[in-house]
Amino acid sequence: MAKAKRVLxxxxxxxxxxxxxxxxxxxxxxxxxxxxxxxxxIAANAGANxxxxxxxxxxxxxxxxxxxxxxxEQIRAEERGLDLEHLDPPEAIERLIDFTWNYxxxxxxxxxxxxxxxxxxxxxxxxxxxVKSMHSPFVEMIRTVVNRGVESGDFRVAVDPVQLxxxxxxxxxxxxxxxxxxxxxxxxxLLKKEAxxxxxxxxxxxxxxxxxxxxxADFGKVKAAGLRAPAHQPV
Amino acid sequence: MAKAKRVLxxxxxxxxxxxxxxxxxxxxxxxxxxxxxxxxxIAANAGANxxxxxxxxxxxxxxxxxxxxxxxEQIRAEERGLDLEHLDPPEAIERLIDFTWNYxxxxxxxxxxxxxxxxxxxxxxxxxxxVKSMHSPFVEMIRTVVNRGVESGDFRVAVDPVQLxxxxxxxxxxxxxxxxxxxxxxxxxLLKKEAxxxxxxxxxxxxxxxxxxxxxADFGKVKAAGLRAPAHQPV
DNA sequence: ACAGTATTTATCCAACGGGTTAATTTCTCG
DNA sequence: CGAGAAATTAACCCGTTGGATAAATACTGT
Numbered sequence: 036m037a038k039a040k041r042v043l044x045x046x047x048x049x050x051x052x053x054x055x056x057x058x059x060x061x062x063x064x065x066x067x068x069x070x071x072x073x074x075x076x077i078a079a080n081a082g083a084n085x086x087x088x089x090x091x092x093x094x095x096x097x098x099x100x101x102x103x104x105x106x107x108e109q110i111r112a113e114e115r116g117l118d119l120e121h122l123d124p125p126e127a128i129e130r131l132i133d134f135t136w137n138y139x140x141x142x143x144x145x146x147x148x149x150x151x152x153x154x155x156x157x158x159x160x161x162x163x164x165x166v167k168s169m170h171s172p173f174v175e176m177i178r179t180v181v182n183r184g185v186e187s188g189d190f191r192v193a194v195d196p197v198q199l200x201x202x203x204x205x206x207x208x209x210x211x212x213x214x215x216x217x218x219x220x221x222x223x224x225l226l227k228k229e230a231x232x233x234x235x236x237x238x239x240x241x242x243x244x245x246x247x248x249x250x251x252a253d254f255g256k257v258k259a260a261g262l263r264a265p266a267h268q269p270v
Numbered sequence: 271m272a273k274a275k276r277v278l279x280x281x282x283x284x285x286x287x288x289x290x291x292x293x294x295x296x297x298x299x300x301x302x303x304x305x306x307x308x309x310x311x312i313a314a315n316a317g318a319n320x321x322x323x324x325x326x327x328x329x330x331x332x333x334x335x336x337x338x339x340x341x342x343e344q345i346r347a348e349e350r351g352l353d354l355e356h357l358d359p360p361e362a363i364e365r366l367i368d369f370t371w372n373y374x375x376x377x378x379x380x381x382x383x384x385x386x387x388x389x390x391x392x393x394x395x396x397x398x399x400x401v402k403s404m405h406s407p408f409v410e411m412i413r414t415v416v417n418r419g420v421e422s423g424d425f426r427v428a429v430d431p432v433q434l435x436x437x438x439x440x441x442x443x444x445x446x447x448x449x450x451x452x453x454x455x456x457x458x459x460l461l462k463k464e465a466x467x468x469x470x471x472x473x474x475x476x477x478x479x480x481x482x483x484x485x486x487a488d489f490g491k492v493k494a495a496g497l498r499a500p501a502h503q504p505v
Numbered sequence: 506a507c508a509g510t511a512t513t514t515a516t517c518c519a520a521c522g523g524g525t526t527a528a529t530t531t532c533t534c535g
Numbered sequence: 536c537g538a539g540a541a542a543t544t545a546a547c548c549c550g551t552t553g554g555a556t557a558a559a560t561a562c563t564g565t
Contacts, residue, residue, distance in 0.1 A: 066389075
């Protein structure tokens with residue numbers, strides 16, 4: 036009995052616990068929305084007791100807001116890492132689209148969270164000074180790129196950077212966020228590798244063609260990346 | 271007491287009841303999603319007893335699916351009414367964008383329902399033979415328009431109609447579906463009249479510029495409809 | 506080693522929410 | 536006009552769920 040080395044029933048790890056809780060919450064909210072999310076499932080997936088959520092973060096809505104803020108924080112951080120200054124304008128735009136597209140693919144929860152927040156009419160976001168203070172560098176990046184493009188003659192016209200930003204995001208977002216229903220409607224898997232590649236090529240071609248006035252190879256190639264529609268009745 | 275002309279407590283109206291239930295359900299599901307929707311609220315807003323939902327339609331999920339199918343049915347019907355045959359290609363494309371844009375504006379519940387269904391990974395849509403059999407005429411319309419455009423020389427290149435369809439829908443969908451969060455991020459109301467007009471002009475200009483190679487007035491005009499970004503830090 | 510605090514576990518509960526059962530009223534048609 | 540079917544109301548049931556309370560265990564500094 037002297038050897039009875041005291042065996043721990045559990046260890047303290049507040050930081051780790053908090054991280055696991057927020058990660059589990061992110062997955063849960065992304066998968067089921069705010070109303071559909073279950074506090075017990077979050078706790079279980081975090082390997083925690085339900086009480087921990089309230090101890091470390093707060094109630095369900097606090098948890099949700101924290102997740103949402105974290106999601107914005109993350110994308111803003113990655114956006115800042117993208118420097119388009121040294122690229123010539125068309126390449127910069129392509130890089131921008133490529134980044135947006137792949138960020139969305141790598142972080143599907145982000146798309147789901149945005150949809151959930153929009154279902155709530157941005158009720159939480161409005162109260163978050165944190166998010167409102169996190170400005171995306173993209174609009175300014177686009178503005179300078181477009182200006183440079185117009186000066187160099189690469190681009191024919193000036194475009195409102197906000198509109199262009201929303202357009203690029205929209206081209207990527209809609210395809211991915213709605214891939215489930217679109218895949219059913221069109222009767223083909225829009226998320227498989229070839230389909231994704233084809234989509235990226237199309238988006239880049241579309242935007243660059245509009246800006247430069249010259250059609251790039253991909254946009255023009257009829258056969259390229261299966262730009263042809265399959266011979267059937269889609270919707 | 272002989273005069274006691276029997277006063278009715280309620281009247282029978284199965285068809286009307288069914289319609290009111292489905293309408294109330296559409297609003298409820300659009301406003302709160304599948305998990306957030308409340309059966310009692312649907313009943314109340316339909317001016318009915320909760321039992322009526324189960325009597326006329328079925329359980330919550332049946333109700334949801336019926337609403338979803340109805341939404342697809344409606345847009346398909348309106349789509350068929352749009353004939354692009356007699357327009358020359360650029361005008362046809364503009365008409366297409368205009369229709370899509372305004373349909374989404376007139377039917378915001380449709381956007382919300384699609385988001386809800388995608389959150390559910392299209393689980394219900396997959397089981398709906400009804401929706402799968404309703405083919406949108408748009409892809410075929412686009413195909414012929416693009417072909418005509420290429421032949422006439424209006425368009426420089428052939429584009430996959432499916433990609434173009436998704437792009438047009440995406441440009442409209444994202445802006446409207448995410449207007450709540452975007453409005454907060456950009457610090458301005460994206461749904462007010464001027465903003466909507468500006469957006470429509472931008473989308474038409476973007477797509478037509480890409481297809482025709484010529485920049486239209488709106489796309490080029492720097493001042494037009496406030497294409498200029500406001501002088502501040504958005505996002 | 507021990508007192509005090511931080512962290513975690515173990516239960517509990519009241520309200521909510523989907524769905525059901527049973528009674529009531531209206532309508533139809535012979 | 537009256538009986539049976541259709542439509543609707545009223546009341547109830549019961550598992551789920553967010554949240555709270557209380558007790559236990561692990562750390563930390565002295």
